[in-house]
Amino acid sequence: MDESKFVVGLVSRLTDQKGLDLVNAILPDLMDGKTQIVVLGTGDQVYEDAFRALEAKFSDSVSANILYDEGLAHSIYAGCDAFLVPSLFEPCGLTQLIAMRYGTVPIVRETGGLKDTVANYNAEDNSGNGFTFVEYESALLLGAINSAKALYFDGRERWDEMVVRDMQKDVSWNASADQYLALYRELK
Numbered sequence: 001m002d003e004s005k006f007v008v009g010l011v012s013r014l015t016d017q018k019g020l021d022l023v024n025a026i027l028p029d030l031m032d033g034k035t036q037i038v039v040l041g042t043g044d045q046v047y048e049d050a051f052r053a054l055e056a057k058f059s060d061s062v063s064a065n066i067l068y069d070e071g072l073a074h075s076i077y078a079g080c081d082a083f084l085v086p087s088l089f090e091p092c093g094l095t096q097l098i099a100m101r102y103g104t105v106p107i108v109r110e111t112g113g114l115k116d117t118v119a120n121y122n123a124e125d126n127s128g129n130g131f132t133f134v135e136y137e138s139a140l141l142l143g144a145i146n147s148a149k150a151l152y153f154d155g156r157e158r159w160d161e162m163v164v165r166d167m168q169k170d171v172s173w174n175a176s177a178d179q180y181l182a183l184y185r186e187l188k
Contacts, residue, residue: 013041015043017088018086018087024051026141026145038062051066083105
């Protein structure tokens with residue numbers, strides 16, 4: 001990996017549910033000389049083949065690891081700048097939480113647990129802990145990635161502040177229990 005480039009990771013089952021059709025549609029657009037993509041996972045043959053083909057075409061920018069390797073997954077979480085979770089639906093979503101703990105900024109579609117745990121970056125007040133998009137459209141995913149890249153390259157101090165926010169985010173059961181307790185007290 002080239003440290004002067006924006007590195008995007010994807011660790012996932014390679015299935016339709018995970019939004020991989022959106023990823024495949026935009027990957028060629030991301031090959032701008034400033035972006036690298038690393039993928040880890042297994043699943044539907046169509047996605048395995050598509051990622052292998054992209055790696056063959058853009059070998060200096062795409063790394064397709066069509067396998068399951070827990071150690072490599074954690075290296076990807078820790079070594080990337082941003083982490084993709086563009087799911088069609090996602091009841092919970094753990095990968096974005098793992099990525100944030102490592103200081104990797106999530107780029108997610110606002111659905112299910114992803115919407116609950118990732119707030120879109122707001123430049124006005126320098127808030128949020130990732131980049132999001134609402135509708136299930138490849139152009140919106142590309143827009144979210146390009147917004148992340150713009151902040152990474154042109155607003156690095158604010159990017160680094162977001163990384164710290166992500167690493168400090170409390171997603172423990174204690175935090176959830178406190179929220180439930182506060183809700184129950186409100187209902188009294």
